[in-house]
Amino acid sequence: MTATYDKLLRQAQQARRENRLADAERDLVEAIEICRKDGGRTELARALTRLGQIARDRRRSDAALLHYEEAVALYRAEGDALKLAHTVRHVGDIYREASHPDLAESRYQEALALYHSHKETPPLELANAIRGLAILKCDAGEVDVARALWEEARDLYEAVNVAAGVAESNSRLAQLTRP
Numbered sequence: 001m002t003a004t005y006d007k008l009l010r011q012a013q014q015a016r017r018e019n020r021l022a023d024a025e026r027d028l029v030e031a032i033e034i035c036r037k038d039g040g041r042t043e044l045a046r047a048l049t050r051l052g053q054i055a056r057d058r059r060r061s062d063a064a065l066l067h068y069e070e071a072v073a074l075y076r077a078e079g080d081a082l083k084l085a086h087t088v089r090h091v092g093d094i095y096r097e098a099s100h101p102d103l104a105e106s107r108y109q110e111a112l113a114l115y116h117s118h119k120e121t122p123p124l125e126l127a128n129a130i131r132g133l134a135i136l137k138c139d140a141g142e143v144d145v146a147r148a149l150w151e152e153a154r155d156l157y158e159a160v161n162v163a164a165g166v167a168e169s170n171s172r173l174a175q176l177t178r179p
Contacts (some may be wrong), residue, residue, distance in 0.1 A: 005031050012050060024172055045074035050131050065094050082121065085114035089129045096136050108133040114168055116158035127165060138172065147176050
């Protein structure tokens with residue numbers, strides 16, 4: 001299973017980079033079928049999150065949500081807190097983009113709690129989760145909370161030299177200070 005599965009994931013990744021989303025989807029569906037037959041819950045969750053990303057790329061948020069939610073259940077069962085947090089954050093992004101702020105916020109809060117409870121949390125992962133919540137709070141008109149979140153995200157992006165994240169954070173902060 002591993003060699004075929006790995007090959008399918010590599011092919012899907014390459015196809016996505018080349019914007020051949022149907023090919024990527026085909027390869028991921030095949031990888032998922034292999035996992036469902038031969039076990040491998042962590043591998044299944046990884047393929048599901050990638051298929052969820054393809055669904056998001058294709059603007060099929062309902063399908064994306066199904067894939068990500070199944071992956072959340074698998075990561076939760078496996079006890080992989082960092083992968084769980086990453087996947088839950090993506091679920092929050094999907095809910096935010098679909099204008100379901102309460103569902104989005106609960107996912108962001110869960111992801112942040114998981115990240116904060118783990119010493120190995122990569123700063124970029126934490127920054128991305130904070131970013132999603134900052135956008136949500138900004139959209140809700142909670143300016144003071146949004147400002148604090150954007151400042152925290154900016155500091156994390158600076159720490160890992162992600163210029164695009166720093167620039168977005170500064171731009172959002174500038175917008176929040178305008179009358």
